Amino acid sequence: MSAPNSLRCLARPSAIIPRSLTSAPWIAAPFSTSAPSLAKAETRKGVMPGGHVRSGKKMQLGKFKKNAVRQGKSPLPGERKAYRKRIQLSNSNALPVPGLEDVRPADMVDENKIGRVMSIPGLVLDQLRDVEAFKPTQYWGMFRTPSTLLRAETVDLARRMQNAADKKDMLRLVISGERLTGKSLLLLQSLTYAFMNDWVVIHIPEAQELTTACTEYAPIPETDPMQYMQNNYCLRLLQGIRKANERVLSRLTCAHSHTDLPQNIPVNSTLLQLTNSAKEPEGAWLVFQALWKELMSQTATRPPVLLALDGLAHIMRVSDYMSPSFEPVHSQDLALVRLFCDALSGKSTLRNGGAIIGATSRGNTPRSPSMELSLTQRLAEQAGEEAPKHPPYAKGFDPRSEEALKSVRVVDLKGISKPEARGLMEYWAASGVFRAACDEKTVTRSWTLGGHGVVGEMERASLQTLRP
Amino acid sequence: MASSKQSFTTALRSIRRTANGQWQPLERQFEALRVGGSVPRSRRCLSTSPRSRDDVESFPIRAAAEIDFAPRPLERLPIARPVPASPSYFSRKPTFQDGFLRLEELMREYGKLPTIPTEQAERIAWKSFRNFKHALGEEIKESEFHRCMALVKRLHRIHPDMKPEEVTSALEAYKKDIQPFTRTDTKPIIDRLGRSLGTGRRKASTARAWVVEGTGEVLVNGKTLAEFFGRVHDRESAVWSLQATERLDKYNVWALVEGGGTTGQAEALTLAIAKAVLAHEPALKPALRKAGCITRDPRRVERKKHGHVKARKSPTWVKR
Structure with a gap:
């Protein structure tokens, strides 16, 4: 009677032998983006290595016994929000790329460098x-290390x-440009170029912070039509400007004296001092105005200025703020x-040269028909075609x-070419x-x-599975 | 009734007008209409209008003719109202009824002819109930359809050597338009611009794909893959036939898709592109079959059943 049983054994698959953790090469992944704390989960009791946390069906004797889930x-x-919004700029688990060079000012205007990935130098990174x-x-x-691809558009810009x-x-x-075409990144590259060439950079990272009524505002006296200052935002902006442009601002001196500021700024004090004078939200707008006036001054030598803004559609519409007479504020x-x-x-000019760059955004952006129409009109004009009319x-x-x-x-960003992709x-x-x-x-x-x-x-098609 | 009377009088008036503005006796007018065929000329006519002198001269007053009581031969009067071509016009399904009656008639006439067993008869794909109903455009019952098809199949079994032409022609209407058993594959062609067209279907979607030699550009309804399909998985299935055969960088695709949802559209594209690629490289067929790009997936959404919430889902059990 034993013969059929033993024959049956041959038909059955052999029992699975669990691999040991140490000798299994597939468990020691060479690269991981997840936090090391997550790795502990694998050593928990009763969980197979590499298996699911739930170890299968278990018999439960007590009917109303609750699952003891810790x-x-x-x-x-x-x-949670801080975790969601954190920006991690490097990953020590990633392999160092051999032959990756820091980008230099000359590289960004070099046609031969199109299609190459170059890292952002450490100093600029902080800025x-x-x-x-x-x-x-x-x-x-x-x-x-944070690196960017030099596209044809980058070099052109x-x-x-x-x-x-x-x-x-x-x-x-x-x-x-369309969704995910790299609009914000091109803006970042322009900022990189400006920082590397010692421009003064003023960057508004999210235009929606200015117009969605999430920061305080107050009417500026003696303006007609009434204008509004946003002191809290201005203070934050000034602190950012001061930190990022410290080196340039400390070299420049004031051409005018500023007596109406919270702190008296005499002539020949540095622009860094002027910027530093904004310590409280009160008067931050005045300080910003004074800084702008100094940067635009014709009497002294000034570096070029880059004024950049992301999320252009937010400022091309009526804002969420209300006037004292409770009417919406543009x-x-x-x-x-x-x-x-x-x-x-072009109503006001940058006297010492520079650039005004706005980037549109395709995520969480209000519809602005005027902006859409204007951009298509400008693109048509650039291509030498007849611009579409106002409907x-x-x-x-x-x-x-x-x-x-x-x-x-208008720069209309599209996909990258194949050499760039490679x-x-x-x-x-x-x-x-x-x-x-x-x-x-x-x-x-x-x-x-x-x-x-x-x-x-x-990136979605190729790297999505790796996203932490 | 009133309207017919009215039209009759207007007809009469129009006839009157044609006769150079002269009044004509009713008798003549009836004659012109040919109603009743043989109205005796001698009968006196009624008219309220003054007669012209000619009329008086041509129709002298005479006594009525004797009434002929002898049985007349039955003659058919011409019909004055339109009669439908088919007697089953006033039923809801005249085409079907006529066809059915015709089949019965043929059965009465040729039912005695020798038959052959079903398996020896020519294999023919008959129209399904749904197909037939759709082709006819009439509301017919399934049971009636099956009775009809039984006749069709019986007539089809008549020995081919003796099968009359009228039977063969009568059965044509019950055949499917495309006969899969006798059909030969049409060879895909590449047109003068180097394009080949392939079609594919899946679920409720239909796709047409034009494939040319190129560098891997894909446009679906004028959009790129990323614009058209949100899911990366759908993008991959759309170009799977090219990817599985490592031809993604060799061809360009311009496709039109309609109907269904995203998954169906993506998988319809798989088939369409595979067929179009076969025109360029017929030798790829085994590879494409292995990749699952040749066979059409016939599964459709399953119908809802009564007593169920969906096709299979049962309502929640309640004690009372």
Whole structure:
């Protein structure tokens, strides 16, 4: 009787022998973006290595016995948001990329460097962090050092900025484009260029912070029509300016004396002192105004100024603020926004040259028909085509926004070319986040799945599984 | 009734007008209409209008003719109102009824002819109930359809050597438009611009894909893959036939998709692109079949059942 049993044994699959933790190479992943604290989960009792936390069905004898799930300590208020909004700029688990160079000012205007990934130098990195140029949605935390791809658009933009600085001219430009095409990153690259060339950089990282009624505002006396200052925001902005531009500002001296400020600033004190004089929200707008006046001064030598803003649609509409007579306030009646829009429209000029760059955004952005129409009109004009007319029956148009965008240059960002895509993917592969061989086939695959080289979509298609 | 009377009088008036503005006796007018065929000329006519002199001369007053009581031969009067072509016009399903009656008639006539067993008869895909109903555009019952099809199949079994032409032609209407058993594959073609067209279906979606040699650009309804499909998985399934055969960087695709949802559209594209690629490289067929890009997935959404919340889901059990 034993024979059939033993034969049956042959038909059954052999029992699974659990692999030991130490000898299994597949458990020791060479690269991980998750926090080391999560690794403890694998050594817990009763959980198979690499298996699920739930170890399968278990018999339960007591009918109403509750599952003893240990909840742990719940995060404190604000902790979750801080975790969500944290910006991690490097990852020591990622492989160092051999041959990765720091970008130099000359590289950004060099055509031969198109398609290469270059890292941002440490000094500039701190400056960029001070002006809040990095965003939590970007993939910086997957690589060893923050690096960017030099695209054709980057080089073109850097050249235009160089031209503007040389001729003491004013570059007025709007970065537009589809979702995830790298608009904010191109803005970051322009900031990088400005920092590396010792420009004075004023960056508004999120325009919505100015117009969605989330920061305090007060009417500026003796203005008609009434304008509003946002002292709290101005203070934060000034602190960012001071930190990021410390080196440049400490070299420049005041051409005028400023007596109406919270602190008396005599002639020949440095601009850094002037900026430092804003300690309290009260008077922050005055200090900002004084700083702007100094930067625009014709009597002294001043470096070029970069005024950058992300989320342009937010300032191209009526804001969420209310006037004292309880009427909605137009965004461009907010003094800081007005300063930006006047410069963008060319109404006010940067006397010492510089650039005004606004970037549109496709996430959490209000619809601004005027901005959309103006940008398509500018693009058509740039291409030498007939610009589309104002639709006669459509609603929601805003003449002030159209006025602001009347003569800007528009960069319409699209997908990257295949050589650029290859440069980027080779960088991914060298960093250890892209495990397949990087050849024509894989590059084309990512390029096609990413909608003809839309960088963010390429990342989604290739690196999404690695996202922490 | 009133309207017919009215139209009759207007007809009469129009006839009157044609006769050079002269009044004509009713008798003549009836004659012109040919109602009743043989109205005796001698009968006196009634008219309220003054007669012209000619009329008086041509119709002298005479006594009525004798009434002929002899049985007349039955003659058909011409019909003055339109009669429908089919006697089953006033039923809800005239085409079906006529067809059915025709089949019965054929059965009475040729039912005695020798038959062959079903398996020896020519294999034919008959229209399904749904198909047939749709083609006819009439509300017919399934049971009636099956009775009809039984006749069709019986007539089809008549020995081919003796099968009359009228039977063959009568059965044509019950065949499917596309006969899979006798159909030969149409060879896909590449047009003068180097494009090949493939179609694919999945669930409720239909896709047409034009494939040309190129560098891996894909446009679906004028949008790129990333714009058209939000899920990366759908993008991959859309170009799976190219990716599985490592041809993604060799062709460009321009596709039109309609119907259904995103998954269905993506998988319809898989089939469409595979078929179009086969026109360029027929040798890829085994590889594509292995990748699952050749066979159409026939599954559709399952119908809801009574007593269930969805197709399978039962309502929650309640004690009372």
